[in-house]
Amino acid sequence: MQHNEPDRNNNAGQEARRDFLKQSTLLTALSLTPSVVVQAAEKHLDEKAAAYFEQVTLKLTINGKPYTLSVEPRVTLLDLLRERLNLTGTKKGCDYGQCGACTVHIDGRRTLSCLTFAVMHEGQAVTTIEGLAEAGPQGKLHPVQEAFIRHDGFQCGYCTPGQIMSAIGCLREDRANSPDEIREYMSGNICRCGAYNNIVDAIAEVKKGGQKV
């Protein structure tokens, strides 16, 4: 049997379901449904009661602090941060990888925390927006945070933590050498308020100032 092959059975109901899945997949544009969608729908795999599910012990460093946690494998890093650890600075916009609001750094790489399970990051270091400023009430903000404030790089602010984490990545990757390059390499972060011009200015200013990010 072919692993990724939908059932070739010519049953009309199944065909109709396949067509529906096919249609809806194409319609969603971001084609998210894998082959097994079809298999799962047809075999009712998703209704199968699984026998036993473990909580996994997980060691993570978050904003420099070591954590030992017990988590279900299905918990995304985003939900762990927000719901368990109260680190609500990281935002949930779409929960499907499309908006960038949940961007954090994992071992220095900008990553979508909504599309990764926490257990996948055993032993790794996560940095969130809360980890950028110096500690304490008088702690200095990160240069990119300051630049966003100076340039009004936001309106409602919902996308801002993701924008700032992504902007730091963009600067560290040396992808902020022109407004066009900044726009391209910030394309994973959507701002519904449309603060894009000011965001680009803020990043360009940090690049020009040569501050360490």
Place this chain on the structure above:
Amino acid sequence: MIPQKVDYKRAGSVAEALSLLSANPDAKILAGGHSLIPAMKLRLNSPSLLIDIARISELRFIHEQDGGVKIGAASTHHDIVSNATIRELYPAMAEAGELIGDTQVRNVGTIGGSIAHADPSADWPAVLLALGATINVEGPAGAHDIPASEFFTGFFSTALEEGEIVTAITLPAPSAAHQSAYKKFMQPASRFAIVGCAVAIVADGGTITDAKVAFTGVSDAAFLDEAVAAALIGQPAIPETIEAAANAAAEGDIHINEDHFASQAYRKHLAKVYAKRALVEACGL
């Protein structure tokens, strides 16, 4: 939404991943998770066990081999586009990889995950077809190779058998006068290809001696368009040749996709336009 409950194991080696897979028929391989996790959240896919292969070092490498390049299945899109040899030998790989999603997606998504998933709009499949890649597979019956031209069998469907995983992708050594290019008309938010065209040509003394032209986004699966290739081979690498060849694109007995981004007629038109752009670039015109 939150996925169904699931177990999780991080495999330390290909052998361990394969034995977990054969012991758990409802398990799924997890690489970057950027296609699987959305599907699990939508409860379209509810495996009993996730077998994480992302950290298996024998799956994450890029090295030169017999004048070509072998890419481990767990290499991320970012690993691939930042590899100097790939950029030099296969410009189409760099062009395609750089336009997958965005930096965050490229940092995590893998080439093995992309081709195993076989999204009809994914970029790598078209490029691998045009470059004549080989998919290296391992399963209960051992290791074997599948030519890219036999790998993408249909809508989210591949030639992978039950219990098999993709271990690597091998790109053959390009001949001296080899050129490649990838051009896509993309969905503006996700950047998936509405139509993507990959071409690889060999032009010897101004004459095209070999050509492969592949499309993604156009049909249920990425495919090689033989009619376009036939209209190129043996012809001079001039605009008239390209015009005629591109006009042959996506004709014949091919099912053309349709959705609210592009009707069948518009997709067909885009296939010709993007074939032309990719060929113009590959021919250096």
